[in-house]
Amino acid sequence: MPKYAAIFYSVAFLSLAGCSNTVRTYTDTLKLAFNPGEGATLTKEQLADRKADALYATVGTLPRAQLALAYIEHGQYKWISADNAFLVLEHGRLVKTTGFDNDLLFVTGTDKDPLKQPMTKIQPGQQWQGATDWAVHQETGYKISYEIADIRVDKIELLDRQFDTKLVTELVTFSNGETAVNLFWFDLSSGLLLKSQQHIAPFWPAVELIHISSAARLMGIAKSGSRK
């Protein structure tokens, strides 16, 4: 009996939306928002006009790409590139990719990530460990450890403006013993993440992310819309 009730309710709910059959996507927004030139920079006017936030992403030596915020779902920000690749961030940390040569499928243990705290609470010594799952060769469960090594004040320039930031330096240790350094720049006054350099695997180049729409919002250029 309960089984049929469940069917009835789901069907009833979906029928109400069913006739118009629209799928909730940001596809139309993205077509308007993408700047066709890779490596090009958005002007302040363009940033002000955008409906979906932009993220600059530089993966290794590839030209800098502009990604658009496609979805915010259960605490994850999903940024899409012009060639339909995704970078998925949780509180600024890269936790999943699609469309790359060797995609990061999943990271376990992210609830212990210190980046999930308010910026002021991020302190040296905080550490966590996860396991990473990869697409190529079905490599599953490779340990990755993180430890916050240093915090200090730093200045960065975005959109011709100097931002006072808290620079968090994090030591990463991969399962094969290799290490790397992650950097995160948080706006000192608002706590928003503005920029990061992250390493997700010894076989992935460094990924640099600039949350340019967050910067624009702090400067009053962009309206409050989807925000980090």
Add this chain to the structure above:
Amino acid sequence: MRVFSFVALTVLSFTSFCYAAGPVVLVKHQEQYNGYMKLPRLSEVVTTVNTVPALYWPAARLYKTDPESVNALELQRQELLKVLANLKQAYLLDDEAELAASTEALSQDVKNWVLAEQLFLALDPDKVRAKPALNPILRAGQYLLQVENRSETITVAGFAQNTEVQFINAADASDYFAGIKPLAGASSSFLYILPAAQQVIQAKIGLWNSQRQDVPAGAILYVPFEQRNLPSEFENLNQQVIELLQHRVVL
């Protein structure tokens, strides 16, 4: 009055056009049924259940569960059971009691498999939403979508006593083989890995042929019969089992 009933009739027929004959696609996920009045795209189906980040999409499986799909698989099962029965007879005639017993054990297992047609499609909502080529319209019918948290066990099938083993991080197939209790006649050189929604992978775990092959979470491991033990008429037995195993629903 006539105008009113005409209008009412038009409205009624319009709405009943929309709500015609019940859902054309029904998708079961965990204990929930989601119905779609028009043929949905795959993205709609996977997005509907994608409500928590913990869902482990690399191990998701989508099955078509209509009677027609299942009936076709049922015929395949009966065929396989016949082959296994014949193989058992051949062993008994050859005085190979242990190999006959192993064959019988697998036969019993195959009899109890729940079968449905697994569809080999990318299911991760992020992949499926981004590329139209990965986002087909589903055919009408009933489906089962299995996607849960990252599993802590790996299902084992075939010529083994265990039905599952603990999932091990960063392990390869031979690490899993160490935890498997093989039946008489089982291979010690090969293991087959059936990852979710993908083609089978052969792992080489023998003394001389060994090569590293990782096992993804949510995979099924198949322990094959050693090829040397199989009479020539039964040389495709392992392939036959794997072909059916791809359509086994592990509950």
